[in-house]
Amino acid sequence: MFKKILIANRGEIACRVAATARRLGIKTVAVYSEADTDAKHVAACDEAVLLGPASAKESYLRADKIIEAALATGAQAIHPGYGFLSENEDFADGCARAGLVFIGPPASAIRAMGSKSAAKQLMESADVPLVPGYHGENQDAGFLRQQAGQIGYPVLLKASAGGGGKGMRIVERDEDFDAALKSCKREAINSFGDDRVLVEKYLIRPxxxxxxxxxxxxxxxxxxxxxxxxxxxxxxxxxxxxxxxxxxxxxxxxxxxxxxxxxxxxxxxxxxxxxxxxxxxxxxxxxxxxxxxxxxxxxxxxxxxxxxxxxxxxxxxxxxxxxxxxxxxxxxxxxxxxxxxxxxxxxxxxxxxxxxxxxxxxxxxxxxxxxxxxxxxxxxxxxxxxxxxxxxxxxxxxxxxxxxxxxxxxxxxxxxxxxxxxxxxxxxxxxxxxxxxxxxxxxxxxxxxxxxxxxxxxxxxxFPVPQPAGLHVLALAAVKLLDGEHACGTRDPWSDTDGWRMNGTFTRNLAFTGEAGPQVLGLRYSRQGWAMQAAGQDALVSVAGQNDGQITLKLDGSVVRGTVAREGDTFHVFTNGQHVVLQYSDPLAHAGEAEAESGRLTAPMPGKIVALLVEKGAVVEKGSPLLIMEAMKMEHTIYAPASGTVEELLYTVGDQVTDGVQLLAFTTD
Structure with a gap:
């Protein structure tokens, strides 16, 4: 058995391999990028080696650096996990040349099965049943479209070197083929460095x-x-x-x-x-x-x-x-x-x-x-x-x-x-x-x-239509809110926030917004607790217990339990198997804030612009594709929210953008 192995991966699989190796008395070496300096898999191993910047191409996909790290730390073998270099025959060959054991199949087997097209041809010669399709080397767009027509729509375009659902597109009609092929090839080259595709009949209900x-x-x-x-x-x-x-x-x-x-x-x-x-x-x-x-x-x-x-x-x-x-x-x-x-x-x-x-x-x-x-x-x-x-x-x-x-x-x-x-x-x-x-x-x-x-x-x-939060959910959020207000109070009775009044009762409305829209919880303070009213219900509410965000309430004698986590004015309520997110609207804290500017199209996440589908001045219909972003190796298309005109493109192909930035200026009709 090995004395020390290097784990050429990250995340849960690296942690899993480290745990099994420890049980067998094997020392482990982690590799990591600058983004993973404090990652769990680094702490799980006995040693760790920095590979490079956050980008996988500059870190986890650097076979040369991984092999150097294995040799420098005295590892005898490399476990590739899954993803990254786990199905890379050149990496397996490189390990063998360096005198390291690749914990996986021989490079010849990876090579034989690494190309979906070649693998299908091999299986065909072995009389293994195959889905009707084209698995050859001719990648001319016109030829592939012709093959799709002969196979019969719908067809599935699939990256030849692909996996994990990347580089795959279902094409329902001949007129959609060219756009789907371009998108499939872009995603394939970004994910696998190989844009070859195969075309197969798409089976119904497989x-x-x-x-x-x-x-x-x-x-x-x-x-x-x-x-x-x-x-x-x-x-x-x-x-x-x-x-x-x-x-x-x-x-x-x-x-x-x-x-x-x-x-x-x-x-x-x-x-x-x-x-x-x-x-x-x-x-x-x-x-x-x-x-x-x-x-x-x-x-x-x-x-x-x-x-x-x-x-x-x-x-x-x-x-x-x-x-x-x-x-x-x-x-x-x-x-x-x-x-x-x-x-x-x-x-x-x-x-x-x-x-x-x-x-x-x-x-x-x-x-x-x-x-x-x-x-x-x-x-x-x-x-x-x-x-x-x-x-x-x-x-x-x-x-x-x-x-x-x-x-x-x-x-x-x-x-x-x-x-x-x-x-x-x-x-x-x-x-x-x-x-x-x-x-x-x-x-x-x-x-x-x-x-x-x-x-x-x-x-x-x-994907059901969002429903308004029930009284018990709003009550849990309200109690968390009131608890926070009380914690901010002082011994000064004029600054206290417990709702006490010398004569009569104090009534207030708490405004929350959930998936289904705004909701108002009516709250009246009393000696017996809080009288709450919302969603067509009302109940006398009292706190029976609190611990680490876990709250137990009594609503007119009924017991309600839940956990509430607060992020600023956002309340996460977990109760009865539900996770309800409520945004509290504090009228004082947000007074004077301007409404969000309209006519903006923003990035839904950090990523890279891979295709601009319109030009400045283009007049488009609602739902027209405007540009394509790539993030986490997947493509995301930005569509026109309404009919209008593209006034200006703010980024070009290849630009990196951050979450929420305006991508283009757009005027609606």
Whole structure:
């Protein structure tokens, strides 16, 4: 076994590898960028080496610096994690030339499967069923458009060297093909340095099922069953589960054996995933092979009683696979939800900011029994690369954590996931936690009516119209506000803010604004507590207890519990599985402030201008695309808010912009 390894990655996977290595008595070396100086993965390792500036191209993608760091620190091997250089055959070759072990497959296998086009041609020769499409080298735009017409719309454009949903576009009509191809190629070159694409028939209501495979250097290869990753947004996975619902044993064996055959065809070693697109009738087609560990690997660990990172380390050190195929069994059901800093209601736009408050459901680190089998795994597991106080920056993927739960069956796992999401509290930026809870509790997901279009097909249910906050929510926010006012008071009765009056009662209105718009809470002070009125309800409210933001109230005898976190005039209320954000309007504090200037189009986040779609003086209709920004390796289009004229373009292609800056001057008709 190795004595020291370098982890060429960041975030939760770097923390995960460090934890497994520590358990095996292996020293670890972290690498980091200037943006990650105080990151969790740096603290998790025994040593750390600075690579360079925040940009991934100048730090985590610098293979030469990573290899130099490994040699300088005496590491024997490099674990690439996933993303960055994990599927880069040149990096794997470079490690070998430097005398370092690359904890992954040989470069030849990465090369064979690294190009989606080449991989499909290889699978075709091995009689693996493929989705109809063009996987060749001709990248002429006119030729690709002709191929799309022959395949038949809708088609899927996919970056040949891609992954993670980047460089993918669904094209419904021939007239949309050219614009989609340009966008796809831009995103592909920015993410992978390769703008080649393939064109495939886009299947209606398909499921995305992948098989975890593992091979060693002694000729052994096994599959650790399947994961269903059908629930996606923008071609990126949102929820994963293992095993796949409604999977027959015969189909499981067929897909598992096909995956093993694919791995053996390229002389595979280590952890890999063979991905299939499956029709509702059970037929399946090869999509691609990811020559690395996947983000969703924990659900496989939970149902098989294995530690796949330990398997990686042992296989890379020359050991045989810890288990044979006949020793692997499925135990229970596991779900994984990806907690992201993003705003689902705004097209899943990434959110940038500081994690001011993070409260997670009770979790126990996943550990195996003494023999790796027989014992139930932890009911709730959280893999995270950030802590309270850390920042989510625009430079890397906005994942906050992976929330993984296990149950004896799918129903128990679903219930456990819903409870865990209800207990997950994040303040400081937008997250997808509430959306995930709605998704887990939705009828189609609960009934396993799965396909890659589930979110779009059930958009109305998953993105409900915002409703006014109930009296109990407003009461919790009001008590937090009043508590703050009281804390600012003095012993001077003329300055006190407790609402005391010598004769009569004091009445005031507290103005809040939530997702559904403004709301007013009527508040009357009395000896018995506060009489509050809002949302067509009224109740006598008193405080039964407070601790670390947790408030217990009595509303006319009913008990209400919640947690309230305050950021200036913003109140985050967590109660009964809800997260409600309320903005308090202090009439004195904001008196005289001017209204926001109209006619401005601003950047929704820090990023780079990659395309200007209009010129100065252009007259456009409402909804017309104006420019395209790139942030976090994803493209975001800015559209005209109304019909009007572009008066001035304030930035050019290639310019970096900060969050909220005006991008162009625009006059409405």
């Amino acid at each position: 499921r995305h099922i992948e098989i975890q495979v593992f091979a060693d250097t002694h000729g052994n290869c096994v599959y650790l069953f399947e994961r269903d990753c059908s629930v996606q947004r923008r071609h990126q996975k949102v929820l994963e589960e293992a095993p796949a619902p409604d999977m027959s044993e015969q189909r499981r064996r067929s897909m598992g054996q096909a995956a093993v055959n694919a791995a053996k065809a390229v002389g595979y070693v280590g952890a890999g995933t063979v991905e299939f697109i499956a029709n509702q009738d059970g037929s399946f087609y090869f999509m691609e092979m990811n020559t690395r560990l996947q983000v969703e690997h924990p659900v496989t660990e939970m149902i098989t009683g294995t530690d796949l990172v330990e398997w990686q380390l042992r296989v890379a050190a020359g050991e045989s696979l810890p288990k044979r195929q006949d020793e692997l069994t499925i135990h229970g059901h596991a779900l994984e939800a990806r907690i992201y800093a993003e705003n689902p209601e705004k097209g899943f736009l990434p959110s940038i900011g500081t994690l001011l408050r993070v409260r997670t459901p009770a979790a126990v680190q996943f550990e195996l029994g003494a023999d790796g089998a027989g014992a139930d795994p932890a009911a709730v597991r959280i893999d995270s690369g950030v802590r309270e106080g850390d920042a989510i920056s625009p430079f890397y993927d906005p994942m906050i954590a992976k929330l993984i739960v296990w149950g004896r069956d799918r129903d128990e796992a679903l219930a456990r996931m819903a409870r865990a999401l209800a207990d997950y509290q994040v303040v400081g930026l937008a997250t997808n936690v509430a959306f995930l809870k709605r998704l887990v509790e939705s009828e189609p997901f609960a009934n396993a009516d799965l396909d890659t279009g589930l979110i779009e097909r059930h958009r109305d249910a998953l």
